[in-house]
Amino acid sequence: MNVLIVYAHHEPKSFNGALKDIAVAVLTEVGHQVKVSDLYAMNFKAIADRADFKEMLEPDYLKYGIEQRHAYENDALADDIKAEQEKLRWADLLILQFPIYWFSVPAILKGWVDRVFTTGFAYSKGMSYDTGGLKGKRAMLSFTTGDPFDTYAHNGRHGDIDIVLWPIQNGILRFVGFDVLPPFIAWSAARGGQEIRERHLVDYRGRLLALERTEPLFFHLAEDYNESWRLRPGIEARTPGQRTMARDECVSLRNAQVLQLGSSLLAE
Numbered sequence: 069m070n071v072l073i074v075y076a077h078h079e080p081k082s083f084n085g086a087l088k089d090i091a092v093a094v095l096t097e098v099g100h101q102v103k104v105s106d107l108y109a110m111n112f113k114a115i116a117d118r119a120d121f122k123e124m125l126e127p128d129y130l131k132y133g134i135e136q137r138h139a140y141e142n143d144a145l146a147d148d149i150k151a152e153q154e155k156l157r158w159a160d161l162l163i164l165q166f167p168i169y170w171f172s173v174p175a176i177l178k179g180w181v182d183r184v185f186t187t188g189f190a191y192s193k194g195m196s197y198d199t200g201g202l203k204g205k206r207a208m209l210s211f212t213t214g215d216p217f218d219t220y221a222h223n224g225r226h227g228d229i230d231i232v233l234w235p236i237q238n239g240i241l242r243f244v245g246f247d248v249l250p251p252f253i254a255w256s257a258a259r260g261g262q263e264i265r266e267r268h269l270v271d272y273r274g275r276l277l278a279l280e281r282t283e284p285l286f287f288h289l290a291e292d293y294n295e296s297w298r299l300r301p302g303i304e305a306r307t308p309g310q311r312t313m314a315r316d317e318c319v320s321l322r323n324a325q326v327l328q329l330g331s332s333l334l335a336e
């Protein structure tokens with residue numbers, strides 16, 4: 069299997085560095101091919117701007133998505149973007165290795181997604197989710213947190229980790245077609261102490277050795293939705309994003325509160 073690790077940490081001696089190194093060692097040891105995009109070491113440009121295109125349709129008014137498609141179709145994307153897309157074509161599995169920042173990925177990794185998952189290559193109209201440009205490939209998050217598991221439990225102060233990860237696992241990885249493997253999470257990597265970190269390294273090794281037997285997370289397929297992309301009646305919402313209070317319920321709750329407020333004002 070070909071594995072691409074996209075690694076986003078500025079310090080080689082960090083715990084993220086250790087997780088990246090162990091992944092390279094274990095995967096190579098069992099016969100996989102591994103490439104690493106070390107974003108800070110590459111000084112990877114995180115900002116999406118006009119320098120990303122060697123030629124433009126409308127140089128006077130940058131419409132980034134339109135230029136992405138045009139450049140993709142005309143082989144006019146910047147060389148660093150093309151190189152990352154080539155690695156993705158090669159890869160069977162993508163691992164994103166990062167410390168969680170503000171409930172998300174560090175800016176340099178978000179910039180990698182913004183610039184590399186171009187329209188035409190990763191998604192376009194009619195080419196998303198089950199039919200996304202990277203379908204047939206698998207992806208996995210491997211990340212460290214500052215805070216412990218309990219704060220990310222379903223009733224924890226930060227909220228359910230599955231919901232925290234929904235924008236990344238669904239909104240990015242699944243959107244472009246990946247089968248998404250359950251994440252590897254090294255809780256409290258900095259504050260947890262040496263013993264906990266050593267345990268994380270052992271656990272990660274186990275996860276890496278079991279990769280080929282690991283079932284991806286569940287996402288609803290296109291056929292589960294109606295023409296407005298809402299789950300058909302009778303289809304039970306089974307994902308973290310869809311199981312949370314549906315937007316209609318939020319809106320009706322808000323409307324009920326507004327109505328209640330209105331009627332109490334009238335009664336005064």
Ligand code: FAD
Pocket residue numbers: 077079081082083084085086166167168169170171172212213214215257258259262265266269
């Ligand atoms: P490091 O501090 O680099 O490493 C931790 C320890 O591991 C060090 O003592 C190091 O020496 C040791 N170590 C290195 N290699 C090994 C090894 N082989 N074996 C054993 N030990 C080793 N946290 C949250 O939970 N939620 C957030 O939303 C969040 N947002 C953040 C936003 C920002 C901008 C920042 C800066 C931090 C945020 N954090 C958040 C905290 C952050 O996620 C953690 O600091 C980070 O995950 C720790 O990982 P690290 O690799 O940087 O650890």
